[in-house]
Amino acid sequence: MTPRLIYTPRSHFSRKVRLLADGLGIALDLVDAGNVADSDAARFGPNPLMKVPTLIDGKQVVFDADHIAAWLVRTHDPSDRFDVMTRDVDVLNARAVMNGMMAAEVELVLAARTGIDTSHRRFDKMRASLLAGIDWLEQNADVFPSAPSYLGLHLVALCDHLALYGVARLDHPRLASRVAALTALPWVSASKPV
Template sequence: MQLYGTARSHFTRKVRLLLDHLGHDYTLVDIGNVADADPEVFSNNPLMSVPVLRDGGVQLIESDHIAAYLVRTYDSADQYKVLTTQIEHLNARAVLNGAMAAEVRLVLAERTGLETRTAAYFEKARRVISNVLDWCEEQPDLFSPDTPTYLDFHFISLWDHANFYELVEGGWPRLQDLARRLSASDLIQRSAILG
């Protein structure tokens, strides 16, 4: 099993966390610069995005689709609630994915030389991240750091990525505590962003 992505990608990390928690062996194929514009670098993903999973003859794109495939194929008990239909969790995952997408817009823009501090488009992306964290701060019962689920994997991936790239500044004491509790796990630390 090969997972194409980067060690810093939060979308890739969600899948890595699931694979690590399921105890599956996989190879992370680091694609290098995600600003590259060659689909071959992304395992022929026409979206030129990560992650991409190769499992035998299966090639699958998009982190949540990959997670659903992994659970349907290898975890019929769905121990991490990937296939949940609980409205609150689906909405939380949607807003966390939206914040992650906003982070990608900012990071890729800066990597390709665009000024992100003066354009309204990028200011909106920053505002999305902040709004999502505000929203999550007010809903701490969604998360379960002692028995993490796929929703918690979304959160810690977003949180660590936003902090690594300095896209957020302080605040959110409940989320800081949630991140601290989640990060106490060796399985969570295994995929942490390293300098």
């Protein structure tokens, strides 16, 4: 049975899973949760956190994008072509920075969407972390391999989402060249959010 992914088309956490699945040729049955700011638990399937993505693969439910990625690799790609299961500390640091940036973006975007004034200094710190995070990634751009990898797909999901919502400036040439190289692949550009 085709694994089901509860997602939204604009969700960057969902997109890195979709990109990995597309790259590995794993079919997913996509179920759009709609507005993730809503508190209607039914939208999110079995996920008590009411967040996307969630994978339902037969009887197995899997929460959290990186956990889902690891599940897909363990069940469909034991050779781990995209290096999802890496233990390389520098790669895992870059992943942690990108996940933290993506989480900050979620808070900023959903605060604005639900009518919260984001001029509070708590949100200033989130915006500052986005700027510092993207600068850090640019300085550490060597960690992104030129061949398609989960790390590179994660970067594409992050940068396309930042550009879509305009929450951070994106004038980082080393990152931009890596994103452009991956976006040239039709299976990567196909899921670009609009």
